[in-house]
Amino acid sequence: MIPAYELLLEKSRERADFIVRQLKYLTKFDIKNFDHIVADFHDEAFEEINCLDCGNCCRMQAPQWNESDIRRITKLVGLDKDKFVRESLVRDPEEGWRGACLPCPFLQADNACSVYEDRPKDCAIYPYTAERRIKKGLGRLAHNTQICPAAYLVAEKIIERFAKGLTK
Numbered sequence: 001m002i003p004a005y006e007l008l009l010e011k012s013r014e015r016a017d018f019i020v021r022q023l024k025y026l027t028k029f030d031i032k033n034f035d036h037i038v039a040d041f042h043d044e045a046f047e048e049i050n051c052l053d054c055g056n057c058c059r060m061q062a063p064q065w066n067e068s069d070i071r072r073i074t075k076l077v078g079l080d081k082d083k084f085v086r087e088s089l090v091r092d093p094e095e096g097w098r099g100a101c102l103p104c105p106f107l108q109a110d111n112a113c114s115v116y117e118d119r120p121k122d123c124a125i126y127p128y129t130a131e132r133r134i135k136k137g138l139g140r141l142a143h144n145t146q147i148c149p150a151a152y153l154v155a156e157k158i159i160e161r162f163a164k165g166l167t168k
């Protein structure tokens with residue numbers, strides 16, 4: 001990860017309690033067009049952040065794999081599906097299959113993903129800031145600010161825009 005992104009994560013760690021508090025506070029309100037506004041923040045953040053200069057999620061956060069991800073990617077790379085599941089995934093009782101090892105074995109030295117076009121859906125939507133019903137995901141966003149510099153930028157934009165001046 002380039003030093004500028006490390007600095008962002010350092011700031012995020014310093015402000016972790018504040019970020020958690022503010023995002024939790026926002027869950028008490030129904031903000032008009034919140035999903036769309038946050039999706040715009042997501043686009044702005046990724047104009048600043050290049051995942052190929054980072055790769056941190058692929059090092060620190062094992063993605064969820066659904067059945068279709070497993071079928072598609074094992075076929076693509078010519079692996080036996082059952083062997084892959086046995087050796088490379090773990091079953092979470094609540095969330096289903098997750099990668100068993102970090103960094104992800106598909107991550108390459110240049111931070112590119114070797115199965116990028118076919119990567120698991122969970123990887124494609126990470127850090128989930130362009131998703132619908134974002135209000136329900138604010139706790140998860142707070143967590144991801146510790147991993148993803150783009151998530152941190154989105155969280156700061158949300159806090160700057162909304163957390164001040166709201167009263168219950």
Ligand code: SF4
Nearest residue numbers: 058104106107113123
């Ligand atoms: S499959 Fe690709 S995008 Fe997903 S964690 Fe692995 S390297 Fe990253």
Ligand code: SF4
Nearest residue numbers: 051054055056057148
């Ligand atoms: S999604 Fe976030 S953590 Fe993952 S590579 Fe991109 S900037 Fe880094």
